[in-house]
Amino acid sequence: MTTTEVKSEQKAAKPVTQLGDRIFAGSAKGAGIAILVVLAGVASFLLIEAFPAVTAPESELPGGLVAYVGPLIFGTLLGAVIALVVATPAAVAVALFISHYAPRRLSQGLSYIVDLLAAVPSIVYGLWGAWTLAPLSVPLSNWLTDNLGWIPLFAGPASTTGRTMMVVGLVLAVMILPIITAVAREVFLQTPSLHEEAALALGATRWEMIRMAVLPFGRSGIISGAMLGLGRALGETMAVAMILSVSGAVTFNLISSENPGTIAANIALQFPEASGITVNVLIASGLVLFVITLLVNMLARYIVERRRDFSGAN
Amino acid sequence: MGKSVEAKDLNIYYGSFLAVEGVNMTIKPKTVTALIGPSGCGKSTFLRSINRMHENIPGARVEGRLELDGQDLYGANVDPVGVRRQIGMVFQRPNPFPTMSIYDNVIAGMKLNNKKASKSELDDTVERSLRGANLWNEVKDRLEKPGSGLSGGQQQRLCIARAIAVRPDVLLMDEPCSALDPISTLAIEDLINELKNDYTIVIVTHNMQQAARVSDFTGFFNIEGTGKPGKLVELDETKTIFSQPKQKATEDYVSGRFG
Ligand SMILES: Nc1ncnc2c1ncn2[C@@H]1O[C@H](COP(=O)(O)OP(=O)(O)OP(=O)(O)O)[C@@H](O)[C@H]1O
Numbered sequence: 088m089t090t091t092e093v094k095s096e097q098k099a100a101k102p103v104t105q106l107g108d109r110i111f112a113g114s115a116k117g118a119g120i121a122i123l124v125v126l127a128g129v130a131s132f133l134l135i136e137a138f139p140a141v142t143a144p145e146s147e148l149p150g151g152l153v154a155y156v157g158p159l160i161f162g163t164l165l166g167a168v169i170a171l172v173v174a175t176p177a178a179v180a181v182a183l184f185i186s187h188y189a190p191r192r193l194s195q196g197l198s199y200i201v202d203l204l205a206a207v208p209s210i211v212y213g214l215w216g217a218w219t220l221a222p223l224s225v226p227l228s229n230w231l232t233d234n235l236g237w238i239p240l241f242a243g244p245a246s247t248t249g250r251t252m253m254v255v256g257l258v259l260a261v262m263i264l265p266i267i268t269a270v271a272r273e274v275f276l277q278t279p280s281l282h283e284e285a286a287l288a289l290g291a292t293r294w295e296m297i298r299m300a301v302l303p304f305g306r307s308g309i310i311s312g313a314m315l316g317l318g319r320a321l322g323e324t325m326a327v328a329m330i331l332s333v334s335g336a337v338t339f340n341l342i343s344s345e346n347p348g349t350i351a352a353n354i355a356l357q358f359p360e361a362s363g364i365t366v367n368v369l370i371a372s373g374l375v376l377f378v379i380t381l382l383v384n385m386l387a388r389y390i391v392e393r394r395r396d397f398s399g400a401n
Numbered sequence: 402m403g404k405s406v407e408a409k410d411l412n413i414y415y416g417s418f419l420a421v422e423g424v425n426m427t428i429k430p431k432t433v434t435a436l437i438g439p440s441g442c443g444k445s446t447f448l449r450s451i452n453r454m455h456e457n458i459p460g461a462r463v464e465g466r467l468e469l470d471g472q473d474l475y476g477a478n479v480d481p482v483g484v485r486r487q488i489g490m491v492f493q494r495p496n497p498f499p500t501m502s503i504y505d506n507v508i509a510g511m512k513l514n515n516k517k518a519s520k521s522e523l524d525d526t527v528e529r530s531l532r533g534a535n536l537w538n539e540v541k542d543r544l545e546k547p548g549s550g551l552s553g554g555q556q557q558r559l560c561i562a563r564a565i566a567v568r569p570d571v572l573l574m575d576e577p578c579s580a581l582d583p584i585s586t587l588a589i590e591d592l593i594n595e596l597k598n599d600y601t602i603v604i605v606t607h608n609m610q611q612a613a614r615v616s617d618f619t620g621f622f623n624i625e626g627t628g629k630p631g632k633l634v635e636l637d638e639t640k641t642i643f644s645q646p647k648q649k650a651t652e653d654y655v656s657g658r659f660g
């Protein structure tokens with residue numbers, strides 16, 4: 088009897104907290120819960136609406152769900168990977184130039200321009216890609232297939248309109264460049280001068296200093312930036328829908344007129360005329376995109392986490 | 402290894418601000434020279450001009466002559482990167498590369514100089530340098546662990562090992578013990594005594610006892626007031642500086658009667 092009394096007394100004696108702290112803690116907790124609720128809502132909507140497509144009989148859905156979504160998954164990943172492969176090195180180079188090479192004035196102007204790129208709406212990129220870059224890419228595609236045709240990526244025959252996966256990848260690369268650059272620039276600027284000086288004092292050139300001190304320190308930032316970019320490239324809708332000429336082919340041939348579609352663009356193009364089971368199929372493909380993006384983010388976290396010991400955070 | 406350093410009428414600027422004026426100083430090979438003086442008098446600035454780290458700060462520049470065994474370090478076609486490979490530096494706060502293992506930290510400088518060093522050469526260098534820095538026994542079983550996992554004193558000795566791994570001619574130390582406990586400080590002072598067999602050492606310190614314990618020569622820098630340049634007041638054998646300095650200002654400072 089006495090022990091329980093003591094316990095309840097201890098419980099009652101709460102640590103003293105300020106009202107401001109309690110309000111802040113409460114609203115932060117509320118915001119966190121709200122995010123989870125919204126996320127759960129979206130996920131359950133996708134799951135419930137996608138379910139009929141998974142169980143649909145062969146007669147309603149010729150070839151089945153996998154045959155429909157498969158090429159779209161492939162196209163989504165292909166476009167996003169091209170964008171990432173092109174944009175990441177470029178973004179790191181631009182970020183390094185801004186943070187460690189350019190004189191102050193120039194680097195400020197340049198940062199501003201890069202940030203401005205991020206503010207361009209994707210429909211504008213779509214227009215630019217379809218009207219300018221696509222025709223411009225035709226001679227390049229011809230040259231690639233003539234000279235480097237033995238590489239499967241450039242097997243050809245080159246598309247005459249230029250509405251190819253390569254152009255989509257390049258436009259997506261330009262679109263994700265600013266976000267990767269911005270994130271990378273911020274971490275590069277935060278490199279402790281302690282470590283930069285350590286490298287310089289050992290007789291490192293500026294580039295060697297960057298390799299010894301700046302890039303290792305910025306590694307996790309580069310990865311997070313790239314993953315943010317990848318997320319945007321995976322989900323990009325309008326630009327892809329406007330540029331790509333889709334045949335549904337599953338091919339690594341980037342410059343021909345036979346291209347796989349992407350999930351997001353496909354939903355945007357098909358949804359207005361969809362009815363019945365087709366709607367469920369589109370939603371199922373949206374669910375797949377959701378899962379892919381989730382996996383990408385988890386992978387990024389894992390990579391960043393794995394080398395925490397060496398990250399210099401301690 | 403172990404070359405002399407000579408400064409002739411050295412003026413050191415940050416932009417238009419003259420931080421250190423008219424330093425004339427000869428540092429003999431294989432000796433330890435301590436630089437003392439009140440805060441802000443330009444000890445670090447002078448030290449950093451010796452290995453041309455000073456000019457990394459935008460607008461910073463140097464006038465006059467600085468020689469390493471008679472060779473002009475600020476000559477028209479002298480590469481600062483080359484100078485820094487000959488003149489090593491240890492900083493006030495230990496700064497091992499956090500992303501590198503202990504092993505890689507030690508050979509970081511060597512990798513810059515000699516890209517094709519064989520594995521056994523690298524192993525030898527790591528052991529020699531860590532033994533030289535009195536750290537080998539403490540870390541030999543965890544060379545692959547990150548250098549940032551060591552204690553502060555161990556990290557500082559790792560930085561010394563990294564600096565001596567490339568066998569520099571001169572070793573500069575800017576208050577290397579100020580972030581360390583007394584035991585680690587003693588360990589580093591012992592180490593300095595051993596290192597002077599091979600290297601010319603210049604050490605900045607605020608600790609008068611430390612200057613007296615480790616150095617052969619002591620230079621006293623002073624500053625007349627804020628905004629004025631720092632100057633080398635006197636450089637002499639350490640025992641002379643601490644017993645019968647020629648300048649009144651030096652005597653006041655070493656006896657603790659400093660304003
Ligand atoms: N990066 C810099 N830019 C401009 N002025 C500087 C810079 N670093 C140092 N100074 C100035 O140069 C003068 C000498 O500074 P320095 O750091 O060399 O002094 P110090 O003797 O090492 O002092 P302490 O004992 O506190 O380390 C000071 O007046 C300081 O304000």
Ligand SMILES: [Mg+2]
Pocket residue numbers: 444445446575
């Ligand atoms: Mg200093």
